[in-house]
Amino acid sequence: MFVGEVVKVTRNFQVTIPASVRCRVGIREGDFVRVFYDE
Template structure:
């Protein structure tokens, strides 16, 4: 399954995780996510974590 959307970066460099992705991964306010940049692939991934 591929879920993607385009989001805008705010003036404080914040982005909103789109509702359909929050619902799919059951991300709620206060949850922690890990942001990982892969230099080789040039990608940024958001990983849901409960740490």
């Protein structure tokens, strides 16, 4: 199942992972995340 959220990129190229996603997948401070993109 694909679940998506829209996030804004800051001028420092940072993004905030929404709390709903962090809780669902168990992301905590200091964790690494893999980023995928679609052209």
